[in-house]
Amino acid sequence: MSIRTILFDLDETLIDTNELIISSFEHTLQHFRPNEFKREDILQFIGPPLADTFKQVAPDKIDDMIEVYRAHNLEHHDELVTPFDGVVDTIKQLKEEGYQLGIVTTKIKSTAIRGLEVTGLAPYFNVIIGLDDVTNAKPDPEPVNKGMAAFGAKPEETMMIGDNHHDILSGQNAGTKTAGVAWTIKGRETLEKLNPTYMLDHISDLRKILRK
Template identity: 55%
Template sequence: MNIHTILFDLDGTLIDTNKLITESFYHTFSQFGLEFTHDEILAFNGPPLKETFEKIDLDKAEAMITTYRDHNLEHHDAYVKIFPNVKETLKKLKMHGIQIGIVTTKMRGTAIRGMKLTGIYDYFDTIIAIDDITNPKPHPEPVLSAMKNIQADPETTLMVGDNHHDIEAGQNAGVKTAGVAWSLKGEEFLRRYHPTYMLHDMKDLLEIIGV
């Protein structure tokens, strides 16, 4: 497969922040006297916080975002870890001249913190975070912005993610897509969005690009 650029979502794809995210939602809702089921909370994992909290309570959305972010940052380093074979794969991709970027719905500062904590920050050629764009995934803008930054061609670009927003953003930007089977929402859920590939291990990328 002729792939020269790979764009990655961050949370749930490269780094495991699932427990941190879930705990931050539980904490926030408890502070505001709200209760949601575990499945409902899983559904909040992926979209921008603003979108999630505004749907719940428009008036309190900003306060909820602040509560969530404070908790998330305070407990960040205790929870965040890298998924298996991520670092080794990124290293090999770079050795073979593949451009790699991050396209995330996180704030830039928090994204970089997670990347530095897990030792992957230096591998990336570009980072597009929520504060860099107007329209978050599934809108194509973040993917297109990342490609523009590194002069990537849609024909030879792959977008990798753990959520339907990632797959749809890639499709909307006209690039190939890959879901990750370790997604919290499950492989079957992601398959409904028809990604070009499904990764069962990050090393599967090396096979896709033929190294």
């Protein structure tokens, strides 16, 4: 059965938010745990929900850390967020070809929408599943299941695409095809170990895969 519904993670999959995320973590960690974390230490924090990350750092200050992180993130958001090479053209083409396109992210929905608007991608996505739309975040299948339900899609007709382990696992747990993106800051080998259905070296590879 052919793929008709494509669900994407947002950060580091469609839009480059590396510097925004890293700088927001640096700002927050320096505030609460001064001089304890280097830039390379922060890479492990990219992807999971903020509450899960800050629980490891200061379990008694999770809400305070999230507040500081989000304030810094929003303040610098528009200047640091850009689409990855070829993303806008590829997404536009997929939409014109009739594919159902959705976002499944661990960001809160309003921030995800802002990222889509800043990068010119908002017109192509009418389904956005954010952290505040689910009880259980990725790698639980709930976010992907909600994305499919919004389209009335079946797992065998759906692909979940992302840059992090929890994106691939969430799709696998929901029974969809999966694709990892080789431009992940964590290195393509981290995703290859999870055996996604496909690996994308460039976003345009997606159309080649779908044509097959």
